[in-house]
Amino acid sequence: MEGAADSDTPVAQRSATDRAAALARLLHRDCTRLLELYKERENFLSHHVPDGERLVALGLCPEALTTAEQVGHVRSALRRCKELLECLITREVEEMGEELEGEYESLRKTVKDRLGHLVHSTAALLENGEGGCPPSPPLQCTEGQDEVDDSFAAKLWTYRVLLELIHWTDSASQTLHLFQSETQGQQQQLL
């Protein structure tokens, strides 16, 4: 029984890693498409190069050395991205109402849901929160909103949030792929 349990666990983990990596790839495509839709709506962004610091910066997070730690690192960033996206949705719905139901609005909700799944999936991959950053306090949507008190700034902020989503979902995809490869290698060594 013990042996069976030992053999089952890596397989299950590898499967979960596969799914998480696949979800990250899918989410990355979704985020890319979401940004395209946003650029179609706000055409001035086509040539816009945002300046300033990253919205999701994990300064308090220790330097990630191992792949598992990198997964935890990415997970923390995704969690922050999810909070930003929720703030973005809240803000847009409040400002524009819920009457608009185009592709952008539909995909925006899909990304939020899949982002939540990905955060949950990556958490399940880490044993005892291995490699995770210290839990950061939940983001308040009013934080850092002083400079987005006008519509144009809000559009630039939205743009930056979407760029963060693309960046971190891409990072998650690569990290989870690496994590998956290492997990398989370890499993083969054990066998």
Add this chain to the structure above:
Amino acid sequence: MQGWVTLALLLSLGVNRSLGQNGLGELPVPRGLTLNPDLPAQTLSLTWQSDSSLFDLEIFHTEFMNVVLNETVAVKADPVTGLHSWTWHSPLPLECTSHSVHIRARNQQSLSQWSPLQTIPGSDIPEKSESYMFPQDKMVPVGSNMSFCCIVKEKRDFREIQYRGQQKSATRLSRRTYAITVTNQPASGNTGTNVVCCSETLTLTGAVVFVGYLPGDEGLVCETRDLASAECSWKKGRDTHLRMKRGRTKYTLNGRDCLEGKTWCYSKVWEENWTLVARNPLGMVQLTDSAQLADRVHLLAPANVTAVEVKAWSATLQWSWSVAAYKKLEMVCQLQIFPHELSSTRNYSGPGLSSVVLEGLWPDVDYTVTLRCGSKQSFWKWGDESAPYRIHTKMDRPDALDVWIWMDSSKTGRVFWKPLSVRKSHGALDRYEVSQSSADEDWGTPDFLPPGNFSYPIILNNSSDITVAVAARNPAGLSQLSTVTTPAYRADSRLSVSELLSTNGSFDLSWQPNANASGGYVVEWVPTGCSGLCPVDWRKVPESDSSFTVKSDSLVAGVRYTVSVYTLSPGAPMLLQRWQGYSQEMIPSQSVSELSANQTGSDVLLSWKATEMKHQRGFIHGYTVYLADAARLDLIANISDPEVQSYRVKGLSLSSHKFVVKAYTSAGEDAGSTVAIKMEMDTADMLFVGILVPLGIMFCCLILLSICCYKKREWVKKAFYPEIPGPKVPGDWSSPQGPLDVKPSPHSLVHIVESPEWDFTKEGLFPVPEEEEESENDNIEVDTDSDEPALLRYYNQVVGDGSHSNHVLDSSGSSTASVGSTQTEITYAGIQSPTSLQGGYRPQMQSVTGPAELQNEFEADFQDDGLNTGYKPQCSWQLDSPEAENFSGSLGSPTSVTSSQFLIPESSEEKPQPSNTWFHNFLSGKS
């Protein structure tokens, strides 16, 4: 001391006064100029103190000191505060750059000095080093003009300002500030219109402007649903294009806020006057309505609609009201009943109406009922409609059947009845019940027929009429009996049936009214000639009518119908009139049958039989007869009498002929039947021509020949049977006569050669090389007794004998036979070939060598043989003959030469004349 102080004060006052006046009019400078900007409104309020009421104002963009306003205004002092105030509306946001203002007083004659400059700082001051754009999030009406300014971040360059993605011409207001002016702005999209300020490499900053419309709502209407409160609704007008939260239209009804985003507003109490204010940042619209409560009653939908009593022909419907106040309201209710074919709308009224009886329903029918009500007094509108309610009425016994009887013979017939429609069956039928009676028998036990049957056969056993009764039964009961009595059978052949012409596919019938038709008339139509289970149709016509139209939809094109009119009376129906006709004539579907052609001399009699009636598909008007060849049909007869079914085609030549016969109706000809005949001679003619004529000709020839021979008998005798002189033999040749066996010389050997591939006139004859024969036969005695056909025997005594001619004939006959055979050829050496143009003997020739070679070879041999003595065959005679040349050209036949001529050489005086000579003599009649 006090005196010095007072003097100093007076001096100072005098100095001040002199400083406050210029040389023009010495007006005092306005004092205490203060600036109060209203940034969102882009206004600048100026207040100052002055005794004057006319002022010159100048406003500058501080940095470049560009004058943006230079105006003289008349401003009176506020009587309370004593301050002058004036407001300036800036076309540019005041944040764009610093503004400076100074003012001076003016009157008719003089001006004061300018007041000191007062400045409000813009956002382009060094203390604010970031990029900015103004105004932000402004809402303006469509078509308005507007200016935007961009303040470039310190140490950044400026490239352009884009409005809706298009570059606009910018004006520099200060070191860091650039401005554009946009005119006639179009409506914005969902998220506003973007105005972007760009450096060479970056988007520096931007703003969003929302361009839209005032609220356009209209049509406020208030009504009550519960006879107490009010619901006011209106129509939303055009899109304001202001979708952001701040730009949405907000509504108030009589001062009370309404729910956002709705087009109705609720009030707990009825107020006779209503005012709706629709407002957005660009403006407002006000709608009003005024009405009494009783005039605006809009009832709710009836609730709990149920059918409390459902019958076959009626049902009672009941419902309730959710508002108690309705119970006293005088109302009108409208029921709509479906399905469509039975749909109807019925109105009922009464105070607090809550039940109605639905009359006029049909049994066993599914109905769907909806109900709505309204106030009867001051009807405003129908209330909400109830949910559809289904009613299924009960069954009732069927209606009486429409029965008719059709006799197809004097003894047999069939009772027909029409299927009952849903509205007449009143429920699914279980069966039909058929019973019959006659003068001899009372009603017997009925026969039960399943619902799918619509006819019943009857047989008349005796001469009395039969009355048949038919009824339909469903679960609710039996229908009334429908009776019909057998009419007398009348075959068409016993009646004068007139031809009936259709009109647009229908039969228009009319007949003389009959006094006996107490029960009216029955028009019956059935396919002519039909028997058994025929599609009999009929209609009953009231007594008052004497015409009827059989519609085309009950008729089939191309079918002949027999249409009969019967009078109905208490007894049996009586036939009144009968027609036959087609609703639409068509060409016959089949051609005439049994078409045959019989030769009579040079004529051909065509006969045929008419097409069966069911294939005629129209009245046959006649027949056309065509003579057909490979390419076309030639009309040779048009027989307009359809009773004529034969035609004689005369004067035909002795060859094959093909005839096509077509029947035609008013619609045209059929495809036609074809018959072919080969014309032959008559038997008598054949006898005459084939036998008697040749015989006669032969007979005539024989007679002519006989006459000719008789007249020329001397010549004939001389020519064909000349006297052969006896042989002049030295010595004693008086030996007893007997057959002389002559052993012919080798040259006279006759060979029988079988050569199938050689024609006898050419290579069929071939010589046997003498050298070979000689070499082979040198030591061999010739077997003269042999049966060899080449052995030739002479009977000298026969020459000149009476039987000689027979021998000659036989000889010639043999020769002829040899000529006629390609298998066996007998050639007598020395016999002239009729085809030979060479003189002398022509022997058989072998195909191995050519005829010429053989000829030469033969001649050479012949000359050698010519040295021999004794008997010489005719060849030597021929060669010796001085007239060999002439003779070779003769036309003589071997049959005309006696054997003695070529077997025995003659003296010179007895030389035979050339054949051309005797033939010429024969023709010329010389003897």
